[in-house]
Amino acid sequence: MLNLLIMSYLAKNIKYIRKLRSISSAVLSEELGIPRTTLSGYENGHTEPPVSVAQRISELFNIPLEWLLHKDLSALGALPQAPDEVEPVVLAPEGGGIAIYNLPVSAGLAGLADIGFSEKPVGYIPYMSFTKGAEAAFPVLGFSMEPTVKNGDIIIVKQWHSLDVLDTESIYMLIAAGERMIKRIEPSAVETHIVCRSDNHTAFTVPKKEIAAIYKIVAVIKPL
Incomplete structure (x- = not known):
């Protein structure tokens, strides 16, 4: 089971991401393969989402799972990128690509x-x-x-x-x-x-x- 603090972060973050992306609850619930009422329960903190749902949202929106569970994304003002990362230089293979x-x-x-x-x-x-x-x-x-x-x-x-x-x-x-x-x-x-x-x-x-x-x-x- 998720502890109450993690559940609170996850519930708030799911709703925040959905609204930030202008995605209706009907569309997101369809993408997650769950009833709309179940998604509403997740967002309101009344129902504990299984880890598989949190992982699916993480993959769908390209957000690290640990941020979904342990950070208030709305306080950051935008969906975060990993901090202090140096973007590597990727060279084209010989002959191009x-x-x-x-x-x-x-x-x-x-x-x-x-x-x-x-x-x-x-x-x-x-x-x-x-x-x-x-x-x-x-x-x-x-x-x-x-x-x-x-x-x-x-x-x-x-x-x-x-x-x-x-x-x-x-x-x-x-x-x-x-x-x-x-x-x-x-x-x-x-x-x-x-x-x-x-x-x-x-x-x-x-x-x-x-x-x-x-x-x-x-x-x-x-x-x-």
Whole structure:
């Protein structure tokens, strides 16, 4: 069992993170695989979350588990990054490679643009025949595109230059309104919009003018 102080921190932090990310209790409870009433009990401190739920939240939002359990994140004003860390210099392999960036891409979650990240490569993937033209790789957070793309997968992408020529069977990474997200996209009945679809979420439309960039996923790396 968790002691009362840890339960208090965890309850407060779950609610704080959810609101900071503008995620509804319905969406987060679905992502955690629990009833909405159970999540409410966790946030109000009436029900003790199992460690597996705390670990899932830690992984989902890229926050160390010890911070969820032992710190008041709201007092910090933002989700913290590990203090006093020196970002290592990662060199490209001989012959080059595809840079991996710690810029989480949303698969059904809002607010990922605010998560701590590194704009410098944290690693490289060697070039392969099926990644020809690929420009970068990113981690995925969320479950809306499972089983094709799962939470924790690394996507390899190349830039796509036209919203008028789309492969509706492919998955794309969109940058729109400050968010990075992966979707299947197709033309809309309204010419100025596109339709964004997820395998496990409701489709919605996005104005083309709000899309800053679009990339096609050419490969998905599954963690061991």
